[in-house]
Amino acid sequence: MKTIRVCLIGTGRAGLIHGRNMAAKIRGGELIALCDPSQEALKAAEKELNVTYTYTDYRQALKNTEIDAVIVVTPTVYHKEIVIAAAEAGKHILCEKPLAMDEAECLEMIAAAERNQVKLQVGFMRRFDESFQEAKRIVDSGAIGEVVLVKSLTHGPSEPKPWMYDISKSNGPIGEVNSHDLDTLRWFTGSEAVSIYSIGGNFRSPEIKEDYPDYYDTVSMNLQFLDGKLGAVDGAQYVQYGYDARVEILGTNGSVLIGDQSKHKVVIANREGEIIRPAMHSWTYLFADAYVAEDQAFIDCILEDSEPFVTGYDGMMAVKLVHAGLTSLLEKRIVWIDKEEAQ
Ligand SMILES: NC(=O)c1ccc[n+]([C@@H]2O[C@H](COP(=O)([O-])OP(=O)(O)OC[C@H]3O[C@@H](n4cnc5c(N)ncnc54)[C@H](O)[C@@H]3O)[C@@H](O)[C@H]2O)c1
Incomplete structure (x- = not known):
């Protein structure tokens, strides 16, 4: 070989x-x-x-x-x-x-x-995660009926690096963190967004508000898709409690949940009567196997001369939603994506 x-x-x-x-x-x-x-x-x-x-x-x-x-x-x-x-x-x-x-x-x-x-493959490794793949199989089997609403959240624990405060350079959490969630919405709805509305604010770094008035560390976005499906994304940086990535897919007759906040399945009960589950600390840990599967798929698509599982087009559509989401946040309005452009 x-x-x-x-x-x-x-x-x-x-x-x-x-x-x-x-x-x-x-x-x-x-x-x-x-x-x-x-x-x-x-x-x-x-x-x-x-x-x-x-x-x-x-x-x-x-x-x-x-x-x-x-x-x-x-x-x-x-x-x-x-x-x-x-x-x-x-x-x-x-x-x-x-x-x-x-x-x-x-x-x-x-x-x-x-x-x-x-080949041009884009690094949305969540699509290679076992739980995401299982959820996709369930949704595609029709087990929860028609998809109605996809909710996806990502919260990161770390203090932002100074360059991230300038959102013209980083796009803030919508780009750095939520491009994954926006891709997840596209993947599970199987559709393209036609409108997006974002609200957000800087809740954890008040000391930089004067120098960077547009900086936000928390954002909430609502989307509507071409075929009427709904989407919701919530993103936050510097949450400090751990790394948190969860998805809920609501169908006409059921729902699928992906992810929980625990690092592993160990639960500690102590004499103070507390039940403790260690929180997930990092995306590197949560998605370690997904990165391996992603890298394997890249090599396989070259050897088999097949289309990458996550294409340049998928990468571009997520970037387009990042831009629309940020415009909505800054201009405080719903951003409409041209229906023909969305297709
Ligand atoms: N898939 C994910 O969940 C995920 C997670 C983290 C980062 N990322 C992405 O990966 C990219 C890198 O992020 P990071 O956190 O690893 O950043 P980083 O700052 O830790 O590493 C970037 C490295 O690139 C090097 N570099 C800069 N210019 C270069 C050039 N012209 N040629 C070669 N190397 C150059 C820097 O010296 C640095 O070592 C970003 O696009 C980021 O959004 C994706």
Whole structure:
């Protein structure tokens, strides 16, 4: 069987998850190169992952003809230029979410992949999570009737990094956190959104309100879909109690719930009469198996020459909803998405 030789571009938090998977857990895949302009990040990754090549400039990495595929895990602002250059160099691409900063960038990236006949998969790893897949099978079987409403929430524990306060650079939680939820709504409704209304506020970082009046750490969004289905998303950063990702799919005659807030199935009862369940602390833990399945699916789609399970188009539609959701929040109005555009 042919082996797909992979270069990891961006060896930070999420990058190392893909790097560790590709180095040890993926059939038909082999991590042979690392690329990061930060010497510190590169050295740390190199120490842990046994690779043949290291680069500080992705342009040099893309010249290496031994590399068949790249995984792009840099800050989102760099996704577009790297993905297009990788496509032009004939490398298959797995790009982390959000695919890019706006819809126009996504269109260019999708066109470059098509023109060069390379795969472009987007990192919505929740679609590879066992519980999400089981829920999708149940919904598609008709067991809960027709889908009426999909509710999805993501809360992150950590204090935002200073650059995130400027939402023109980060898009805030709607982009960084809720692009997953928006993709989940599209996946379970099987439809596209036509309207979105968001409200939000900064409840946990009052000290930065003067410098960053638009910053929000909590958001609530309502969506309506082309076929009338309803969606609701709630997002929050810096919640401190743990990492929380839950979904409810309500049908005409039943519902499906995904996720709970516990880290594992252990429940502790103590002499104070308390029942304690440790909270989930991180997305890296909750979705560890989903990342492995996502990386395996990427290699498989190259080897089998099949369409990626999560396409560039899926990435673009989520980016479009991020933009609409943020516009609604800032302009305090319902944002309507052109019905023809939504299709
Ligand atoms: N799927 C998920 O749930 C998930 C989770 C976390 C992050 N992400 C996404 O992954 C991406 C990276 O996020 P992160 O949290 O790992 O960030 P990070 O800051 O931890 O790591 C980013 C790395 O990219 C490197 N980098 C910057 N410019 C580069 C370039 N031009 N070429 C190569 N490397 C470059 C940085 O030096 C850094 O080491 C973002 O798009 C983020 O939204 C997705």
